[in-house]
Amino acid sequence: xxxxxxxxxxxxxxxxxxxxxxxxxxxxxxxxxxxxxxxxxxxxxxxxxxxxxxxxxxxxxxxxxxxxxxxxxxxxxxxxxxxxxxxxxxxxxxxxxxxxxxxxxxxxxxxxxxxxxxxxxxxxxxxxxxxxxxxxxxxxxxxxxxxxxxxxxxxxxxxxxxxxxxxxxxxxxxxxxxxxxxxxxxxxxxxxxxxxxxxxxxxxxxxxxxxxxxxxxxxxxxxxxxxxxxxxxxxxxxxxxxxxxxxxxxxxxxxxxxxxxxxxxxxxxxxxxxxxxxxxxxxxxxxxxxxxxxxxxxxxxxxxxxxxxxxxxxxxxxxxxxxxxxxxxxxxxxxxxxxxxxxxxxxxxxxxxxxxxxxxxxxxxxxxxxxxxxxxxxxxxxxxxxxxxxxxxxxxxxxxxxxxxxxxxxxxxxxxxxxxxxxxxxxxxxxxxxxxxxxxxxxxxxxxxxxxxxxxxxxxxxxxx
Numbered sequence: 001x002x003x004x005x006x007x008x009x010x011x012x013x014x015x016x017x018x019x020x021x022x023x024x025x026x027x028x029x030x031x032x033x034x035x036x037x038x039x040x041x042x043x044x045x046x047x048x049x050x051x052x053x054x055x056x057x058x059x060x061x062x063x064x065x066x067x068x069x070x071x072x073x074x075x076x077x078x079x080x081x082x083x084x085x086x087x088x089x090x091x092x093x094x095x096x097x098x099x100x101x102x103x104x105x106x107x108x109x110x111x112x113x114x115x116x117x118x119x120x121x122x123x124x125x126x127x128x129x130x131x132x133x134x135x136x137x138x139x140x141x142x143x144x145x146x147x148x149x150x151x152x153x154x155x156x157x158x159x160x161x162x163x164x165x166x167x168x169x170x171x172x173x174x175x176x177x178x179x180x181x182x183x184x185x186x187x188x189x190x191x192x193x194x195x196x197x198x199x200x201x202x203x204x205x206x207x208x209x210x211x212x213x214x215x216x217x218x219x220x221x222x223x224x225x226x227x228x229x230x231x232x233x234x235x236x237x238x239x240x241x242x243x244x245x246x247x248x249x250x251x252x253x254x255x256x257x258x259x260x261x262x263x264x265x266x267x268x269x270x271x272x273x274x275x276x277x278x279x280x281x282x283x284x285x286x287x288x289x290x291x292x293x294x295x296x297x298x299x300x301x302x303x304x305x306x307x308x309x310x311x312x313x314x315x316x317x318x319x320x321x322x323x324x325x326x327x328x329x330x331x332x333x334x335x336x337x338x339x340x341x342x343x344x345x346x347x348x349x350x351x352x353x354x355x356x357x358x359x360x361x362x363x364x365x366x367x368x369x370x371x372x373x374x375x376x377x378x379x380x381x382x383x384x385x386x387x388x389x390x391x392x393x394x395x396x397x398x399x400x401x402x403x404x405x406x407x408x409x410x411x412x413x414x415x416x417x418x419x420x421x422x423x424x425x426x427x428x429x430x431x432x433x434x435x436x437x438x439x440x441x442x443x444x445x446x447x448x449x450x451x452x453x454x455x456x457x458x459x460x461x462x463x464x465x
Contacts, residue, residue: 229295261308277429
């Protein structure tokens with residue numbers, strides 16, 4: 001997902017990646033709608049049957065049963081809905097923990113594709129079968145998700161690699177679902193909450209993300225670009241990405257070095273390896289902030305399957321199919337916004353920054369807007385992470401959206417999602433750690449504040465005081 005907040009001619013605009021998806025006829029949409037409805041009805045039917053069975057034995061329906069049937073229905077619906085399910089898996093702060101845990105299997109444990117079709121696709125892309133290209137190739141994938149599956153292999157030079165191979169025929173399966181979701185998003189924007197989240201824009205970004213992921217060369221290039229942006233800075237030695245083997249990489253095959261590491265959400269294994277949970281969460285948060293505020297390019301899919309910890313305690317980031325981009329102007333506004341909200345408590349200035357980002361279409365008076373923003377953001381500074389209610393916060397955001405016709409900029413929604421991921425890992429690995437009280441985080445934010453003040457002085461000088 002390579003998007004940019006529109007900052008004028010200087011913005012680095014992405015190509016129209018959705019053009020890679022084939023056009024969908026009205027009949028195909030109707031057919032897919034019928035199939036989706038049938039799968040949904042089957043899921044409801046399974047739930048009812050199990051509920052009746054449990055009732056006969058005196059057992060009430062459980063949240064776990066509901067979550068299981070929803071997850072099963074998503075998997076039956078196909079790759080697009082599996083991708084949506086991955087969002088649920090990584091967002092327990094938004095969805096219930098039971099639902100998020102149930103959906104974790106969709107991150108990398110989806111049923112693999114037919115091995116014969118995978119082999120045929122590899123030959124089509126590389127020109128030779130995998131048993132000739134590699135000294136060893138395991139036909140059984142170690143991970144299988146919505147777009148691709150991952151196999152282990154060994155180069156003739158002896159280096160161990162992983163080979164990410166796209167699911168055959170994936171574009172033809174994705175296109176009707178995207179068309180259907182776009183129609184649903186249009187209906188969702190009838191509600192205040194749907195307008196606030198810009199449901200149609202969210203689906204557009206989701207579709208762009210899917211299209212971007214269909215060309216693995218985008219991921220390889222973005223991975224290198226992200227690392228080169230971060231490496232010269234103060235946190236460049238705390239994170240790394242796998243090496244890409246370009247000779248064995250095409251639009252549908254991506255070959256990278258194999259890295260032995262632990263998933264960041266495996267708290268037991270992380271502690272058993274002797275890693276410091278606070279340090280890991282601090283490094284992930286700082287790398288996200290640094291890449292967003294200064295690099296302008298941040299990882300847009302930090303679910304647990306994409307964030308690993310190696311033997312040295314270095315964070316290894318995988319899967320750069322989804323990234324977010326901020327232009328220089330947007331980064332200036334965001335620095336001021338963060339400082340206004342979290343440091344200065346200047347809600348009127350924060351309201352002006354939000355308006356500059358294009359998030360508010362009916363701002364009303366400055367004082368009214370400031371009061372609304374204060375009500376919404378106050379829980380962020382007064383409530384511990386463990387007891388924060390995202391349901392209540394969502395209601396407050398909806399109330400502000402209704403009063404001011406607020407629509408969150410697309411990239412802010414994406415970076416907000418990454419902060420939810422980081423928060424999840426904080427709860428697992430460092431539940432007592434308060435990020436804003438940490439010396440290094442505080443020093444980083446102090447630097448952001450100095451930059452924001454320097455920008456303000458420059459603006460005043462440019463306007464003649």
